[in-house]
Amino acid sequence: MADPLVMPHVLEYPGGYTRSVGPVIGRFLTGLRDGRIEAVKLADGRVLVPPTEYDPSTSAEVEAEGSHWIEVGPRGTVQTYTWVAEPRAGKHPLTKPFAFALIRPDGADTALLHVVDCQSADAIRIGLRVAPRWKNERTGHITDIEAFVPLGDGEEPEPPAVHPPAEDEQPVTGITVETRLEYRLTAGEATARYLEGLGQGKIIGGRAPDSSDVYAASRGTDPISGQATTVEVEVQSSGVVTTFCVVNIPGLSELAPEIPYVSAQILLDGANNTFFGLIRGVEVDDVHMGMRVKAKWADELKPDHTSILWWEPTGEPDEEYERYKDYL
């Protein structure tokens, strides 16, 4: 059985996070797609790369069109660096050890961050001359430059492979960035007690020592007083529907394969807060506030939310509004 105290968690936007880049960044990325590093000359004469929509010193607007756009590089000079001995799989652009560096392209007054593909940590230094190694397939992305590489005296940079433009090719307007973060979350004491209870067919709540208010499931505190809910209290797996919602959107819950279905707040007997659950075993149109319901437990109990499949009517008379009016 999994340790109910700890849960793996992934924060990820499937397919990547899609961003509109705007005309200024879009022009720079279009340049990369075509094998050029474009920069902008600011009002004070400084040449900014990579360009932003604003002058980083004055916040003055940088126009997307005009003679202030110039090409810089492709040669550049390392301003500062660090060595990455263990690349992060799926994240870093190179799979073998490399350097991160701030690189000032010739003709620019600022530096851009990129990776330098060199043989060893000893091969990178401030002042090192580098040039881009372009990808053959370029889409308008900062990684269209696969890496910068050291450039020997008198050595010519490798020109980019010609980007064959599609007939209807447009400037770059957006990028997709994949983001995945992995976690190992700790439930906490109160939630762990609650989850362990579910695995035994019980709903465990808690209360603070100086209060009679019981919270199920507690996240560890009485939210009114801020006191820790250190006293364990078992509440009933029955209660009253306080409010509910008819859901007509398919695919939101694996526990509700068909629409429409009802999700509800349920004031459990013995608890002083409401509990979220799905209502089944009754026509959607017959669900109402004040209806008495009980938990339908799964045959196989586990220390997670799947132990309660849904809630169904008990057949008891409705509760009076007075019983639950403070929990709406």
Add this chain to the structure above:
Amino acid sequence: MRDVGIVSFAQTAVARDDRHNETEMLVPTIQAAIKQSGIAKDDLGFVCSGSLDYLQGGPFAFVSGLDAVGSWPPMRESHVEMDAAWALYEAWVGIQSGEFESALVYGFGKSSPGDLHEIMTLQTDPYYMVPLWPSMVDMAALQARAYLDASGKEESDLADVAARSQRNAKSNPYAIRSGDLDAKQVLAQPVTHDPLRDADIPPITDGTAAVVIAAGDLARSVCERPAWIRALDHRIEAHALGVRDLATSDSTTIAGERAGVHDGDIDVAELHAQFSHEELILAEALGLDGDTVINPSGGPLASNPVMSAGLIRMGEVARRIIAGEAQRGIAHATSGPCLQQNLVCVLEGN
């Protein structure tokens, strides 16, 4: 300007807390700060927190955090997605404006559940930098190298800072690491993020901190010797690393001048320097000399609860003033990669 003082301070820090969630970690800290303040919870005029949703990978960490305060009846509350030092700034401005007389300020965060060094990549430019995934430590190392090159300092200077931090931390019960370390031992460690070694990089820390601040007469009535906030200023620099001079910190210099750092003796300075070189850059930017004790707690190199570590700098200085061990000190907090944004606070006893 109204007199506003820190009247209480509490903190917790461990390397990894597998028993408690963030809210549960906060409970004892908030209770200790309120109890120590002598101000009843219901009498506090304002509550403000600093936290970061990405630490747990879920939204609205601050809403859960409020469950550790107890927010009924409804209270006046705010939150910053920054270190809680900026929450204190917001609370201080509110008291200055006469909106309320006291405030509870707290920060919390567990860095251990995720990969903090990757999470911090997401605060960088999403078009030009995030796709390359420079980690928090990679970016710091770029600044460290730029600083060494421009200043002529050596890796041994970094090692001096790292070793002193752990020696100072021996008296700090919240230190994640401490000991009789010397620079030679630091230099014997392998370089992991050129030019940085393990001791130059802050330890992963789960932790919380809370302070109560109060205006003039209220502060005097509950605390024999409040740590008066004489000035607070914060400044920010450009987002892109490649447009800044990473070897210096102009924003810190300006914030320090505007806060009047040198309008009196500085007994103690607690700097939110997460990396060895950051302490050197900040000390230079603030013009600190050998008369000022820097990071007597050991600083973030000894204990670095993200979202609290800046507020803890204020608490550590205030604690010494309240106890009569120091008369005047400065606390610094930072946010963003490579010291992008810097806050300087001058604290003083009676």
